[in-house]
Amino acid sequence: MNEIHHISVIGAGTMGNGIAHCFAQHGFNVSLVDTSKDALQKAMQTISVNIDRQINKQLLTPDDKTHILSRISTNSSLENAVNNSDLVVEAIIEDEQAKMNLFRQLDNLCKPSCILASNTSSISVTKLASCTNRTDKVVGMHFMNPVPVMKLIEVVRAYRTSDETMHQIEEIAKTLDKIPVRVNDYPGFISNRILMPTLNEAIYALYERVAGVEEIDTIMKLGMAHPMGPLQLADFIGLDVCLSILNVLYKGFGNPKYAPCPLLVNMVQAGYLGVKTLRGFYYYTPDKKPSGVAV
Ligand SMILES: NC(=O)c1ccc[n+]([C@@H]2O[C@H](COP(=O)([O-])OP(=O)(O)OC[C@H]3O[C@@H](n4cnc5c(N)ncnc54)[C@H](O)[C@@H]3O)[C@@H](O)[C@H]2O)c1
Structure with a gap:
C-alpha cells in the first residue's frame, strides 16, 4: 500500500487554502498549486489569519503556526509540484472541462501509486477517473467549508474506485481529525x-x-x-x-x-x-x- 507523506493541493481558493492548512496542521508536507500567483498569496494570508484564530481559541500555539506555515510551499507550476506526491487533492473551479483537463495532466505527471482525489461538490468523479489510466485510484474527497472547522469528509466512491483507495482516504481523513462518510457517485452526492x-x-x-x-x-x-x-x-x-x-x-x-x-x-x-x-x-x-x- 502506498504510504502517504507528501500532498499536493491544486487550487488555492476558498477550499484549497483550508485543505492545505488542515494537512499541514496534521504534519504533512503540502504543495499548494494555483495558476494565479495572486490566489496563492491570498491563500497564505488566509491560512495565517485562520491559524491566529485557532491560537486565540487556544487550539494551537505560536510555535505550531511556524511549523504549519513551513510545511506549505506554493507553486504556480503543476509539473514541479506533483511529481513526488502520494496524494493530490484537486480543488479548482467547479467546471467539468477544466477538471477533466487537469486529471489528464495529473495522470501524466504523477507517479503511478499516487491517489488522485477531487474535492468536487457535484461533478461525476467517475468521469474524472475516465480521463486517467488509474481509475482504481481516483476518488472524491469532499471537504466542507470552512475546512479547518468542519468535521465531515464525504468520501465518494467512483464506479471503479478500489477498496484499497477508499480505505486509504478514510484513514487519512481520520488522521486529519475528520469523520469520513462513504457515498456513491451520483450528481451532488448526498450533501449538495x-x-x-x-x-x-x-x-x-x-x-x-x-x-x-x-x-x-x-x-x-x-x-x-x-x-x-x-x-x-x-x-x-x-x-x-x-x-x-x-x-x-x-x-x-x-x-x-x-x-x-x-x-x-x-x-x-x-x-x-x-x-x-x-x-x-x-x-x-x-x-x-x-x-x-x-x-
Ligand atoms: N466553496 C465551498 O463552500 C465548497 C465546499 C465544498 C467543495 N467545494 C468545491 O471545491 C472546489 C473549489 O471551490 P472553491 O470555492 O475553493 O473555488 P474558488 O473559486 O474559491 O477557487 C478556485 C481556485 O482554482 C484556481 N484554478 C482554476 N483553474 C486552475 C487550474 N487548472 N490549475 C490550478 N488552479 C486553478 C483558481 O485560480 C482559484 O484560485 C470546487 O470543485 C467546489 O465545488 C466548494
Missing part, C-alpha cells in the same frame, strides 16, 4: 443533492418577494435552528459555486426541480459572488463580516 435545492428555494422565495433577505435567513435560523440562514450560507459558499452545482444536478437528473433561480443566474453574471467579492445577498467588510442587505 439536499443542500442546494434548499438554498435555491430560499433564492426563489426572495425572487418572488415572499420575504426579504434578513427575514428568510432569520426564519431558518430561529425556526429550524440552522446556525446560518440559507442566503448567507450561499454567499459563504460562493454564488458561482452554487450555480455550477445546481446546473450539474439539473443536467444530471434532467429534473426541472433543480433549475437554478434566475436571480442567482443574474447575480453571478453581474459578478456578485458572495463573500469572496464582498457582495452577494449581503455586503461584506474586508474581514468578511456581513454589513447590510444588498438585494
